Amino acid sequence: MGEPVIKVRGLRKSYGSVEAVRDIDLEVAAGEVFAFLGPNGAGKTTTVEILEGYRQRDAGEVSVLGVDPAHPTREWRERIGLVLQDMRVEPLLTVREVLELYAGYYRRPRSVEETIALVGLTDKADERVGRLSGGQQRRVDVALALIGDPDLVFLDEPTTGFDPSARRGAWEVISGLRALGKSIFLTTHYMDEAQHLADRVAIIVGGRIVAEGPPSELGGERGRLAQIRFRAQDGLRAADLPSGLGRGPVEGDGWVRIASDAVVADLHALTGWALERGVDLPGLEVERPRLEDVYLDLTAEPEREAVEA
Amino acid sequence: MSAAALLLRQVAYERKLLVRNSAVLFFSILLPIIFLVIFAGTAKDSRVAEAGGIELSAYYVPGIAVLGIVSTTFLNLAMGLTRQREAGILKRMRGTPLPSSIYIAGRVVAAIGTAFVLVAVLLTLGWVLYGIDVPGRTLPGLVLTVAVAAASLCCLGIAYSAAIPSEDAAPAFGNAVVLPLYFISGVFFSTEGAPGWFQTIADIFPVRHLVQSMLNVYNPHTAAPGIAWGHVGIIAAWGTVGAVLALRFFRWTPRRSG
Numbered sequence: 001m002g003e004p005v006i007k008v009r010g011l012r013k014s015y016g017s018v019e020a021v022r023d024i025d026l027e028v029a030a031g032e033v034f035a036f037l038g039p040n041g042a043g044k045t046t047t048v049e050i051l052e053g054y055r056q057r058d059a060g061e062v063s064v065l066g067v068d069p070a071h072p073t074r075e076w077r078e079r080i081g082l083v084l085q086d087m088r089v090e091p092l093l094t095v096r097e098v099l100e101l102y103a104g105y106y107r108r109p110r111s112v113e114e115t116i117a118l119v120g121l122t123d124k125a126d127e128r129v130g131r132l133s134g135g136q137q138r139r140v141d142v143a144l145a146l147i148g149d150p151d152l153v154f155l156d157e158p159t160t161g162f163d164p165s166a167r168r169g170a171w172e173v174i175s176g177l178r179a180l181g182k183s184i185f186l187t188t189h190y191m192d193e194a195q196h197l198a199d200r201v202a203i204i205v206g207g208r209i210v211a212e213g214p215p216s217e218l219g220g221e222r223g224r225l226a227q228i229r230f231r232a233q234d235g236l237r238a239a240d241l242p243s244g245l246g247r248g249p250v251e252g253d254g255w256v257r258i259a260s261d262a263v264v265a266d267l268h269a270l271t272g273w274a275l276e277r278g279v280d281l282p283g284l285e286v287e288r289p290r291l292e293d294v295y296l297d298l299t300a301e302p303e304r305e306a307v308e309a
Numbered sequence: 310m311s312a313a314a315l316l317l318r319q320v321a322y323e324r325k326l327l328v329r330n331s332a333v334l335f336f337s338i339l340l341p342i343i344f345l346v347i348f349a350g351t352a353k354d355s356r357v358a359e360a361g362g363i364e365l366s367a368y369y370v371p372g373i374a375v376l377g378i379v380s381t382t383f384l385n386l387a388m389g390l391t392r393q394r395e396a397g398i399l400k401r402m403r404g405t406p407l408p409s410s411i412y413i414a415g416r417v418v419a420a421i422g423t424a425f426v427l428v429a430v431l432l433t434l435g436w437v438l439y440g441i442d443v444p445g446r447t448l449p450g451l452v453l454t455v456a457v458a459a460a461s462l463c464c465l466g467i468a469y470s471a472a473i474p475s476e477d478a479a480p481a482f483g484n485a486v487v488l489p490l491y492f493i494s495g496v497f498f499s500t501e502g503a504p505g506w507f508q509t510i511a512d513i514f515p516v517r518h519l520v521q522s523m524l525n526v527y528n529p530h531t532a533a534p535g536i537a538w539g540h541v542g543i544i545a546a547w548g549t550v551g552a553v554l555a556l557r558f559f560r561w562t563p564r565r566s567g
Contacts, residue, residue, distance in 0.1 A: 052404065053404075054403070054404075054562060074406045074408065075406075077404065077405060077406040078406045080404070082401075082404040084400070084404075086397040086400060086562075086563050087397040087398075087400050087401040087404070088396045088397045088398050088401065089398060089401060090326060090393075090398060092326055092329040093325070093326070093329075097325075101318070101322055102405060104310060104315070104318055105315075105405045105406050105407040106406060107406075144401070148405070148406070
């Protein structure tokens with residue numbers, strides 16, 4: 001792995017007496033999909049806008065593609081694609097006209113037609129942007145972010161306001177970006193989105209990073225362990241099971257649960273045991289930890305602290 | 310692409326947007342033409358001493374031309390840039406490699422071009438409908454006046470957009486400045502009979518000097534090349550102030566996002 005595409009050390013930003021960002025460190029590797037989560041007012045937008053070159057920081061070191069975004073250069077802008085909430089294009093131009101205009105701003109743009117096809121707007125190419133649906137306009141945004149063939153793409157809540165099928169469509173486009181080798185910095189409110197798309201997640205609350213890591217490892221033990229469970233019945237009690245399964249079986253609510261950080265090995269041992277005994281494991285399933293629970297835990301705690309302080 | 314080629318592309322883009330924007334087309338281009346036809350048409354046979362005893366209908370031609378210049382430059386940029394800023398269009402532009410200076414230059418060049426076309430249309434209408442023409446010898450004065458005024462009013466419009474909080478407020482902010490200036494500067498009727506303090510106030514602002522400069526061009530007694538340096542100079546000074554304020558206060562990102 002080469003130089004990280006984004007490197008942040010000790011980032012700080014205040015508005016008057018309000019500390020929006022308090023000493024943040026971040027690192028995003030090349031080719032990685034990085035999700036940045038946090039409730040509104042947590043310092044998420046401030047951080048992202050500093051990385052994008054729209055806002056100046058008070059303190060800390062920031063490097064994005066090797067450049068300090070406080071002093072954006074034309075070459076740097078060539079390598080960055082942006083899909084932001086509060087960005088629009090002129091509604092009076094057609095999809096193709098907008099993309100042709102923007103393609104001219106870059107030295108090595110992607111093909112306009114290919115890019116329109118990539119976001120699935122080929123049959124809307126000659127429609128004025130203002131006449132497209134919200135989801136289609138968002139796809140124009142994605143196409144514009146890609147037209148310069150950037151190395152790094154910022155996606156700010158790319159699916160907010162989408163219906164479920166439009167969200168699936170957007171996820172496919174984003175997965176496609178990863179396949180193109182782009183590094184992606186994603187902000188989102190949706191935990192399933194981060195879980196589905198991101199290699200790594202950082203959660204910001206009250207201007208501080210409270211957790212960082214792969215979605216499956218967030219939230220310490222509770223976030224990492226999967227639950228293997230099946231219905232408890234005679235001969236299938238926690239006490240009947242062989243030893244050495246996960247963290248040991250626990251019984252309750254009519255279920256036997258095994259917390260496991262090695263699901264494949266533990267399932268193998270469990271099902272092997274059941275086959276040997278010639279018994280079924282009714283209702284057998286594996287529950288992955290949900291990022292949403294981890295997130296709710298993490299974002300709730302500092303607020304409580306703040307109230308007590 | 311070279312800076313010149315990029316600039317040409319931007320101007321073509323602005324022109325395309327103008328042609329498709331019926332509201333802007335109506336208010337900044339059609340309305341001055343309608344004013345000219347109505348005002349000058351109802352004012353036949355009256356005379357105005359101020360511009361060398363010309364007919365009142367002849368007075369209206371340069372007056373409405375001033376209105377056209379102000380609306381295609383100052384109002385167009387102040388209101389248009391506010392709309393684009395609040396809609397996030399400027400933020401999007403700012404995120405591309407296109408140098409900001411070329412984007413702004415594209416807007417300014419397109420607006421100056423529109424001002425020239427509109428002035429040409431108005432003067433041609435004045436000549437065809439009312440037989441009022443610009444003496445050939447003052448043509449340099451006309452061209453210089455329109456060029457300096459259009460450029461200066463663009464700078465002021467860009468600066469003023471920074472003071473307008475939202476798209477909804479833009480028409481009110483624009484008209485609050487422009488309408489009083491039209492009246493005290495003699496765009497709609499001559500203010501030569503007005504008291505001295507009235508003239509003193511009007512003389513502070515660039516619209517009055519633009520009117521004076523245009524009347525000077527139309528005055529049949531004006532000698533070649535018809536350049537009223539004093540008036541043109543004051544307009545240019547206002548433009549310089551506008552440019553300085555624009556560089557200091559202009560913003561690319563929506564206000565509502567803080």
